Amino acid sequence: MSVIPSTAFARKAILRSLGDLPPLPAVANKVLAESEKPDASPSKLEAILQADPAIAAKALRVVNSAYYGLPGNVSSLNQACVLLGVMQIRNIVLGMSAVSAISKTQFDKGGLSKFWLHSFATAHATHLIGVNKKIRALDLDVLFVGGLLHDIGKLFLFANFPEFYNEVLTSWAEDRRPLYLVEREILGVTHDQIGGEICRIWNLPNALCGLIESHEGPFTLESEVLCFPLHIGDEITKYLYERDEYPYSPLIDPVAAEWLNFESGQMKQLIDEVQHKVESMKGVVSQLAA
Secondary structure (H helix, E strand, O other): OOOOOOHHHHHHHHHHHHOOOOOOOHHHHHHHHHHOOOOOOHHHHHHHHOOOHHHHHHHHHHHOOOOOOOOOOOOOHHHHHHHHOHHHHHHHHHHHHHHHHHOOOOOOHHHHHHHHHHHHHHHHHHHHHHHHOOOOHHHHHHHHHHHHHOOHHHHHHHHHOHHHHHHHHHHHHHHOOOHHHHHHHHHOOOHHHHHHHHHHHOOOOHHHHHHHHHOOOOOOOOOOOOHHHHHHHHHHHHHHHOOOOOOOOOOOOHHHHHHHOOOHHHHHHHHHHHHHHHHOOHHHHHHHHO
16 A cells, blocks of 8 residues: 555655755865865865865775775875865765755665765766766866755655655565656655755756756757766666666667667676675765764
C-alpha cells in the first residue's frame, strides 16, 4: 500500500519543505565570493575558514586523504591552497558546506558515507571526461563541484521524505525504468530538479544550478554540453559503487554517448581509473559522515 496519498500531495509537500531549507553555511558564501576575486589568496581563504572549524576540519581530512595523494601531512588550509589551488579548496568547502546544511536533519550515517563515496567518484569521473574532451579549466571546476553536489536533491529527499523516496526506489527496482521517470510519476518532481532548486535558493552560480538540474537527461542535440560529462560520470559511478541496484552496464543517454565517442577500450580505462582512484576515499568518507 502506498504511503503517498497522491502525486499532487507529494509534490506540494516537497516544494513546501524546500521553503524551510536551512541556509548554506556563511563560510561557504564567503569562500565562494573570495575565490572569484582576481587577488584571491590562500591566506585570505584560510582566514575565512577559521570561522567554521567543523567545515575546515572536514576539508583538511579530504585534502589529506589518499584521494589527493599529497606528500606528507597537510596541516593547514593555507598549505592546502598552495598545493591544490584556491579553486580546488573552494570546491571541497562548497561540497562539505552544502551536505552539512542538508544532513543536519536526522540521517543515516551509513547512507551518508555511501553518498560521499558516490559523490567523489562522480566528481573524479566527470573531471577525467572533461580533461579528455578538452573542456576549458573554468568549466572543469564547475564540473567537479557538479559531481560533488549532483545528488543533493536525492539527499534532501532521503533526509526529509524517507518513506516517500523508499517507495520510489521500490517501484524503480521492480520495473527498471529510468529513475527520473519513476520520481516524476510518484512524486511529481525529480531529484535533479530539486537539486537545481536548492542551488538557486542558496544563490549558487547559475551554471552549477543548471548542471545539477539537468544531469539525469534525457538529452537532445541542443542540450548544454557540460551536462554530458556529469551524466556519464554519474552513470559510471552508479555501475561501480551501487552494483546491487545497477547490475548492468552504465545506462548512458545515447546523445551523451555520441558526444563522448569513446571506444570500448577507452571506456574500460576510464572505469578502471575511477575505481582505482575512489578506492582511496573509502578511508575518509565515514569521517565526513560523522
